[in-house]
Amino acid sequence: MKLSNEPLAYLQQIIKNGGPEAPQYETLNRVFETISAEFKAGNISAEELDALQHGFGGHTMDSTILGHVRAKPFGYAGDFLIIDKIYREHVSADARFEKWDSFWHGQPACKAVRNRKDYFIRTITQALRKQPCLQLLNVASGPARDLAEVYADIEPQRLRTVCVEADQHAINYARELNEAHAAQVEFVHQNIFRYHTTMQHDIVWSAGLFDYFDDDIFIKLLRRFMAWTKPGGEVIIGNFSDQNPTQNFMELMGEWYLHHRSTAALTDMALQAGAERSAIHVGSEAEGVNLFLHVRV
Template identity: 35%
Template sequence: IMKGNDSKSIYYVQSGAIEVFYNLQNTKIIVALIGAENFFGEIGFFDGISRVREIRAKEASEICVFAKETLDEIQQNDPNLFSQLICFLARSVCHKFRLLLEEREPLHSYAESLSTGYRSYDTPKPLPEDFFHTPEWSNIHAMVRDFNQQMNALSKKLHADRRHFIDETLKKKGHKILNYFFYGLKQFKKRIQNKPIESFMWHYIFKEIYPCIMRSRFANRAYSKPKGYAGDYMMMEMLYQNTPDGDGKLGIVIDNWCLNTPSGQAVRNRKKLLAKRIKTICDKKKLEQSEAIRIMNLACGPNRELFEFLYQCEYSEQIDATCVDIDSQALHFIDQQINVFPHKAVIRLMNENLVKWAMGKIDHDFGLHDIIYSAGLTDYLDDDLFIAFVNRCYLQLKPNGHLIIGNFSPINPDRLFMDHILDWRLIYRTADNLKNLFKQTPFNENITVFSEPQKVNLFVQGIKEV
């Protein structure tokens, strides 16, 4: 069924599955996977407007077609059956419209549904009377003043150097200033933690260093959150590419520092680690089964790890992958910028809110998979949502299927920078935290916890028992 076709029939999936999609600048974006015992096409049939999505069978399927003439015949011969059918279809249409109303702004809706929340602004509070007379104020005022003076002096030296590249000595000096300042902030945090002046201090620090730090392209995007949430696909791509950019040479120096923090290195490490894990599992599955090896990447972002695996895979014709993300631009980026080398794998790009899927508000006929993985979504999910997400994944796994979940560890050395300067807040979990959460799922203790070399990004790998 093509976009623009007349809507003269209602369809029922007797067996198999169909996919509903649209094209975004030549990228096919799937919006629904409909399985057996479900109707589709009813909205267009009732309002008489031509089809706005394209629909095709995902696999061998048997579809029942209810044309207007068929429905007229049912109405005439069996009015009771006809009324039951119309009531059922009306409920189906209402359900779909409720979902549409909830998703009028899908990216902002997604951001608000994350446990870390959408950015909100506190009501201004008056400063404590003795704020400017505290030893903490004197200490941080001097630290911030010295930092800004040193960065301004560095900026002048960079500007005076007319060469098109940045002198390595000056770059290292910039990194040294940043490292020293944020080390000092970590020590300062211990002095003000849980004190009434704590929030005022962080607001002051942020205000004073904002003009400098935000010259970094990465820091600016992390803080401004153009997609409504932190960690969007372009931020991940900046980390993967590790090509500094910013406002002037000073911005490039700061950006280089941001991209090479331990957390930035951890993200690059996880790409290689996950690609290797996927290969290890697929190599074994290839020997055990003749059918396609099915992989699903949830909150896929730029999807680098999957394509790093495919780039070296010698049996890509056996790979069937579904990549799901809330951001259609991320899916378009994958199709146009990453999925650009020869391979024979089936790649499906699907647009969906996985938080609502985890909560059971949305359902799709994903089918069963050999591997399901998510590199960073659970960093933003509270414990209840984490468990719900893992439970939904478990149901979508084949027996002996693997689930791999990534989560940042509390030992992240950049937590202060991310929390208080970038407003990029994660839900950190230790290995024991992850084990305890998985014990509350069908995986129970059938899991392995591992990490990338920095030990900043932890992973849990669970296996669905036969």
């Protein structure tokens, strides 16, 4: 391992102290950036990195945010439960790891996920100010806490939602959260590539799916979403920005990999999918870490 002793010693001291205090976050992030750069340069082996990762507490960290991300209990990164833990700013009941959960929740990527929920709520409520009723298709709906919060703030009969989700565990969880508005929400257990519908929607929304796809799949799926959208309606796709400051930490410590994209890249893919340039807009949440491709049909 060619990494200098200084950043490693700093990290080891943080681990020994049970995690970082808030004033140490910036320095610790720089340490993770250094480790990531050294790993990508081949100066740290996979075995050495694995030993470093296990230095946090190994399987005993499973109750923490980072432990959940690394364990992938549902078989994939970014599962519904980790997203809801981020929404709720869940902190482990194990006092040994409280500081690490607080550190994770303070990262720009986690703030962006929470902001993503707010962006969804704002988008739906603003749309309902312009028209009496909405038909929403929510793809890869996950925990659907954002949906439950929307329904709590509106006249429920004004919003009809179809949620397409590949994970039955996520559907069970989301159905319970949305039990009060079950008459307005339909859950479809289906891989989106096998899903077919003749219904058209006012809004087709998918916030946490497309950044797992390469460009070709992104474009192909966007075309399908556009076909499922009413004339005058809108497709809205969330994607992590290529300016995500948490990217290296997510990849290094959580093996959580995404296709990060720029505003220009998202615009170009919308054009390739057949959208008119005048119908394309890219927004972002407050951190600027989650981008949202809007395509008016």
